[in-house]
Amino acid sequence: MNRSEGISVICTVDVVLLTLHGGQLCVVLLKRERPPFQGALALPGGYIHPEQDQDAVDAAARVLLDKTGLASPYLEQLATFSGPGRDPRGWSVSIAYYALVPQELLRRDTTAAQVLPVEGLPVLPFDHGRMVAAAVARVRSKSQYSSLPVHLCPERFTLPQLQAVYEAVLGEPINKVSFRRKVEELDVLEPLPGELEQGRANRPAQLYRLRPQYRRSLSLLERGIGARS
Amino acid sequence: MNRSEGISVICTVDVVLLTLHGGQLCVVLLKRERPPFQGALALPGGYIHPEQDQDAVDAAARVLLDKTGLASPYLEQLATFSGPGRDPRGWSVSIAYYALVPQELLRRDTTAAQVLPVEGLPVLPFDHGRMVAAAVARVRSKSQYSSLPVHLCPERFTLPQLQAVYEAVLGEPINKVSFRRKVEELDVLEPLPGELEQGRANRPAQLYRLRPQYRRSLSLLERGIGARS
DNA sequence: CGAATAGTGTCTGTTAGACATTATCGA
DNA sequence: TCGATAATGTCTAACAGACACTATTCG
Structure with missing residues (x-):
C-alpha cells in the first residue's frame, strides 16, 4: 500500500x-x-x-x-x-x-x-x-418527519404556504388539522405578532418565521407528518 | 481551476x-x-x-x-x-x-x-x-423503523432473541406485543417449519431466518418500532 | 406439578384524519 | 351580504402499549 x-x-x-x-x-x-x-x-x-x-x-x-x-x-x-x-x-x-x-x-x-x-x-x-x-x-x-422544507420558504410565510410546500415536496395532500398539530409539535416557528398576510378576499393568515436557532439545524418528530387528505 | x-x-x-x-x-x-x-x-x-x-x-x-x-x-x-x-x-x-x-x-x-x-x-x-x-x-x-438489526443476528434466530438485539441497539426495553406486530409488518422473516429452539426449561421458541431477498436491503416502516416496556 | 418463557387475546389511552363550525377579510 | 380561506373544535377509527391468559418445555 x-x-x-x-x-x-x-x-x-x-x-x-x-x-x-x-x-x-x-x-x-x-x-x-x-x-x-x-x-x-x-x-x-x-x-x-x-x-x-x-x-x-x-x-x-x-x-x-x-x-x-x-x-x-x-x-x-x-x-x-x-x-x-x-x-x-x-x-x-x-x-x-x-x-x-x-x-x-x-x-x-x-x-x-x-x-x-x-x-x-x-x-x-x-x-x-x-x-x-x-x-x-x-x-x-x-420531509416526512422534520422541519426541512421550511428552508424552501421565504423568511416570512404563513402556515397554509408551508403546508403547500410540504405537499409539493411529498407529492400528496396533507390533512390540515394534523399538519398544524405537527408543526406546533416541531416547535421551530414563531408567529410575527400582529403581522398578517393582507390583500386577499378572505381571512388573513398569520405570518411566521423560523426561530433563529433552527437556521442551520432541523427539528425531528417521532411519528412523522401524516400524509393523505 | x-x-x-x-x-x-x-x-x-x-x-x-x-x-x-x-x-x-x-x-x-x-x-x-x-x-x-x-x-x-x-x-x-x-x-x-x-x-x-x-x-x-x-x-x-x-x-x-x-x-x-x-x-x-x-x-x-x-x-x-x-x-x-x-x-x-x-x-x-x-x-x-x-x-x-x-x-x-x-x-x-x-x-x-x-x-x-x-x-x-x-x-x-x-x-x-x-x-x-x-x-x-x-x-x-x-433501527427505530427498519429491519437493520436483523443483520446483527445469526442466520437462524428466535423472535425473543431479535427483540433483545433491538433493545441492545436502541438502549431501551420494547413492548413485546408491539414488537411482534411490527416484525410481522416488516415482512422480512420466514419461520423455519418445525424448527424450534430446544434445550431450555420452557416453551421452545420458533426459529426464523431472513428472507433471502432482504440479505442486502432493508424493509422500512411508516410508524417506527415502538420503544418503552 | 412448578418454574420459566413463548406466544396470543383483549382492553384502553393516544393519535391521526374527517368533518363541521366559527372568524375575518375583500368585493 | 356573499364568497373565500384561515383557524379551531370535535368526533371517530386506527394504533400502540398494558395486562392477562394459554402453551409447552425441563426438572
Missing part, C-alpha cells in the same frame, strides 16, 4: 441545489464552461482546493457561492460517488451535497442557470442524474 | 464494523501495522486502489476482507470525512462505511482485532471517534 495509490484519484464536490418553482421541486443546473461536457447542463461542482478549503463542506459552499452567488443556504452532505467511469478524466470521487433555497433568493442571478423540475430531467453528464435522484429521495424522506 | 488541485488529496476508506457482544453494541478495532499512529487501535481502513476498485464500496469491502476476513456483511456508506488536519500525511478524504456482523462470524479471526463497546471508547486516531459516533447514531436511528 504505497502512497502513489492515493495520487491518481480526482477529488471534487457537487451540489444538488433544490428549490420550489410553480409548485414543483426543481433543481438548478448550470451550463458547463469547460470540458468535459462543455456546454452541457450539469450540477454546480468543482475541485476541492486543499490550500483554501478546511473541509469538503467548505468546498461545496465555495463552489455554490462562486457559481450561483448564494451565500449560506441550508447545505448538507448527501453521499459520495466514485469510480473509474463517472468522469472521463479518470478514477474520481465526488462528495455530493444538497442545498435548499427559497425561490426568491434565486431571482437575482439568472445568468446561465436553469431551474428544471426534478421529474423528467434530461440525461445529465457524469452521474449527476443519480445525485439528483438521491437528493430528491433524501429530501422527501426527511 | 487547474488539474493539479485534485492531485494532493489523499483518498481512503474506513469501515466502522459493528457487532453485538455481551448485550452491548461494539466496534471492531485493529492495531495499526504502519505509521501514522502505528500500534494504535483504529478502524480498518486503507487507500482506494484505482487500478482494482470499481467503486469506494468495493474498496471498503476489499479492506474489510483483507483485514478481518469478513466476506460480505451488510455494508453501507456512512459519510465522508475530510480536511487538512484529520490525517498527518496531508489534506485527506475518507469515505466511511459501516458494516454489521453477527458476533458468531467474528470468532474465526481474533488475531489483532479488539471488540470494544461503543460507549466509553478510548481516544481514537484520525477522526475515527467521530466516525464511530456517526455510525452508532445512524444504526440507532435506522
Whole structure:
C-alpha cells in the first residue's frame, strides 16, 4: 500500500441545489464552461482546493457561492460517488451535497442557470442524474418527519404556504388539522405578532418565521407528518 | 481551476464494523501495522486502489476482507470525512462505511482485532471517534423503523432473541406485543417449519431466518418500532 | 406439578384524519 | 351580504402499549 495509490484519484464536490418553482421541486443546473461536457447542463461542482478549503463542506459552499452567488443556504452532505467511469478524466470521487433555497433568493442571478423540475430531467453528464435522484429521495424522506422544507420558504410565510410546500415536496395532500398539530409539535416557528398576510378576499393568515436557532439545524418528530387528505 | 488541485488529496476508506457482544453494541478495532499512529487501535481502513476498485464500496469491502476476513456483511456508506488536519500525511478524504456482523462470524479471526463497546471508547486516531459516533447514531436511528438489526443476528434466530438485539441497539426495553406486530409488518422473516429452539426449561421458541431477498436491503416502516416496556 | 418463557387475546389511552363550525377579510 | 380561506373544535377509527391468559418445555 504505497502512497502513489492515493495520487491518481480526482477529488471534487457537487451540489444538488433544490428549490420550489410553480409548485414543483426543481433543481438548478448550470451550463458547463469547460470540458468535459462543455456546454452541457450539469450540477454546480468543482475541485476541492486543499490550500483554501478546511473541509469538503467548505468546498461545496465555495463552489455554490462562486457559481450561483448564494451565500449560506441550508447545505448538507448527501453521499459520495466514485469510480473509474463517472468522469472521463479518470478514477474520481465526488462528495455530493444538497442545498435548499427559497425561490426568491434565486431571482437575482439568472445568468446561465436553469431551474428544471426534478421529474423528467434530461440525461445529465457524469452521474449527476443519480445525485439528483438521491437528493430528491433524501429530501422527501426527511420531509416526512422534520422541519426541512421550511428552508424552501421565504423568511416570512404563513402556515397554509408551508403546508403547500410540504405537499409539493411529498407529492400528496396533507390533512390540515394534523399538519398544524405537527408543526406546533416541531416547535421551530414563531408567529410575527400582529403581522398578517393582507390583500386577499378572505381571512388573513398569520405570518411566521423560523426561530433563529433552527437556521442551520432541523427539528425531528417521532411519528412523522401524516400524509393523505 | 487547474488539474493539479485534485492531485494532493489523499483518498481512503474506513469501515466502522459493528457487532453485538455481551448485550452491548461494539466496534471492531485493529492495531495499526504502519505509521501514522502505528500500534494504535483504529478502524480498518486503507487507500482506494484505482487500478482494482470499481467503486469506494468495493474498496471498503476489499479492506474489510483483507483485514478481518469478513466476506460480505451488510455494508453501507456512512459519510465522508475530510480536511487538512484529520490525517498527518496531508489534506485527506475518507469515505466511511459501516458494516454489521453477527458476533458468531467474528470468532474465526481474533488475531489483532479488539471488540470494544461503543460507549466509553478510548481516544481514537484520525477522526475515527467521530466516525464511530456517526455510525452508532445512524444504526440507532435506522433501527427505530427498519429491519437493520436483523443483520446483527445469526442466520437462524428466535423472535425473543431479535427483540433483545433491538433493545441492545436502541438502549431501551420494547413492548413485546408491539414488537411482534411490527416484525410481522416488516415482512422480512420466514419461520423455519418445525424448527424450534430446544434445550431450555420452557416453551421452545420458533426459529426464523431472513428472507433471502432482504440479505442486502432493508424493509422500512411508516410508524417506527415502538420503544418503552 | 412448578418454574420459566413463548406466544396470543383483549382492553384502553393516544393519535391521526374527517368533518363541521366559527372568524375575518375583500368585493 | 356573499364568497373565500384561515383557524379551531370535535368526533371517530386506527394504533400502540398494558395486562392477562394459554402453551409447552425441563426438572
